[in-house]
Amino acid sequence: MLPMAQTTTKTLRFTEEQIEQANRVSLVELAQQYGFKLEQGGRKAFHAQNSGGLYIFKDSNRFYHWTSNSKGGAIDFVMKYDGKTFTEAVAQLIGESYEPYVRERIPYVKAEKGPLILPDKAANFKRAYWYLVSIRGIAPEVVSLLMNERKIYQEAKYGNCVFVGYDREKNPKYCSMRAAHTESNFKQDKENSDKSYPFYVEGESDTVIVSESPIDLMSHATLAKMHGLDWKQDHRLSLGCTWDGALERYMKDHPEIKKIVFALDNDYNARDKDGKRAPNYGQVAAEKYCEKYGEQGYACAIHRPHLKDFNQDLTETRKGKSPKELDAMRVSILEAEFESEARDEPEEESGDELEP
Numbered sequence: 341m342l343p344m345a346q347t348t349t350k351t352l353r354f355t356e357e358q359i360e361q362a363n364r365v366s367l368v369e370l371a372q373q374y375g376f377k378l379e380q381g382g383r384k385a386f387h388a389q390n391s392g393g394l395y396i397f398k399d400s401n402r403f404y405h406w407t408s409n410s411k412g413g414a415i416d417f418v419m420k421y422d423g424k425t426f427t428e429a430v431a432q433l434i435g436e437s438y439e440p441y442v443r444e445r446i447p448y449v450k451a452e453k454g455p456l457i458l459p460d461k462a463a464n465f466k467r468a469y470w471y472l473v474s475i476r477g478i479a480p481e482v483v484s485l486l487m488n489e490r491k492i493y494q495e496a497k498y499g500n501c502v503f504v505g506y507d508r509e510k511n512p513k514y515c516s517m518r519a520a521h522t523e524s525n526f527k528q529d530k531e532n533s534d535k536s537y538p539f540y541v542e543g544e545s546d547t548v549i550v551s552e553s554p555i556d557l558m559s560h561a562t563l564a565k566m567h568g569l570d571w572k573q574d575h576r577l578s579l580g581c582t583w584d585g586a587l588e589r590y591m592k593d594h595p596e597i598k599k600i601v602f603a604l605d606n607d608y609n610a611r612d613k614d615g616k617r618a619p620n621y622g623q624v625a626a627e628k629y630c631e632k633y634g635e636q637g638y639a640c641a642i643h644r645p646h647l648k649d650f651n652q653d654l655t656e657t658r659k660g661k662s663p664k665e666l667d668a669m670r671v672s673i674l675e676a677e678f679e680s681e682a683r684d685e686p687e688e689e690s691g692d693e694l695e696p
Contacts, residue, residue, distance in 0.1 A: 354430050362433035363413040367396050367403055370414060374421055404678055409608040411678055412617060456532045458504065458512055460496040468494035468501045471520035476555055477655045479562040482571065486558070491539060494520065503554040503578075505537040505586070508593060513537035516554065516580060529580070538586035543575035547599040549643070550587055550629075551578045551650070552622065559651040560603050560643075566657070574601075582625040584632075600633055602626035603643040603650060609673055622649075646670060 354362075371378060371388055381387025381395050388394040393406025404411045410420060418429035462468075465487060472478045472492075486492045493502050495517060505514030514537040515530035529535070539554045541561065551557040557578045561571040575597060579586050582604065591597060605622030612618045623644060630640040645653045646666035656666055 354427075354434075358434055359415070359430060362415050362430045364401065365414040365433045367401050367414055367417060368398050370417060371396055371403075409620060409674055410617075416617070453532045453534070456512055456515060456530060456534070458515055459500075459502055459517065459530065461502075462494040462496045462499065465492075465494040467499045468492065468520045471501060472555070472558070475522060476559070476651055477562065477658045478555070478558045479565050479571075481565070482558050482561050485572075486541070492554070500526065503539050505539045505580075507537055514539065514580065514586075518555075535580045535583060536585035536589050538577040538579065538590055540577035540590065541572065541575065543573055545574045546597055547601060548575035548577060548587075548590065548594070548597050549601045549603050550584075551576070551603050552582060552605050553580070553649075554578050556603070556605070556650050559649070559654040563650060563654055563657065582621060584625075584629055587629075597638075599639045599641070600629075601641050601643050602629055603645070605649045606645045606670075607648065608670060609648075609677060 368378065368386060371386075371394070376388035376391060376394065378386040378388055378396065384397055384399055386396040386398065388396065391405070392408070395404045395406075397403070402411065402413050403417055405420075408420075410416070412420075414433055415426065415429045418424050418432060419426060422429070422432075424432065469480075469483055469487070472483045473480050483492065491504050491506075493504075494500070495502050499520050500517045501520045503516045503518075504512050507513050514533045514535060516533065516539075517526070517528050517530065519526040539557065541557070549557075549560060551560055557576050561576060564571040575590070575594065577586060577590055587600075602625075604626045607618070607620045607622045610618040610621060623642070626642045626644070630642060634640045646663060647653050647656065647670055653666060656669070661669070
């Protein structure tokens, strides 16, 4: 069998001057060219009718969209509303022709995975239990059940929390670890883990609730319990990321499931490695999967956290915050970020002038 070929790409780079030139294109004129009807939306902003809360700031030449929590300049606008890549958007705005890719064929052979070897267990799991219950706010009943099912334990060497996903024969196939204290951000999947095997709670209903991480799963379950619901009634699984391989496998093993609720992260203030604004990865994935599984006949819904994820919602709820206060926290963070980026706008450009 011939090895597969992998295509690598190299994008054309624009100069800083060209990028600045692209972002100087008038957003007011650009929005009108895209068919938006603008009306006065505040002392410094235009509001686009029937747009889900799109505002154009003519002085700073920037936009803000309430519904998607997206913002930026002319380049970001073209990327959002025309589906262009960064390179395509810049080229369109400055009127340049370009060759977007240089292709190179490189032989690719997929490496075979070895066996998954789980970390050694500690003599007791007190530290992991303390971290999950006292720091993360997860209900003791939820943690205890999963520890009894051998899906959570404490690592012997470093005391990390270990989360395990099994196949139908109860063989461990997936293992993720994270530090069990607040001074470390350590997170890592064990070598040879297979993300297509989920960390899960098997339920009895025809509904599965899908989270990104084990802590998100347990947090969502705890919030359900706090609202008087039976958190064990529905199936629950975590993807270990935003790839749905684990969900595909779980659905094949559970044909009784008819409904899917995507409880993925709300990355409303995401940044890439360079500190630039990034898409709301969790919600983009949730919308994509609703469409994908809806076409397969499943009833799909999205449960979006008020803050970044359901663990943040949980810990703030335990401090006495109401859902309305959680929303206000998110809006405050977004407004602070927007004001920081739109430096040409006065500080008083606040939410009372931007009514979605």
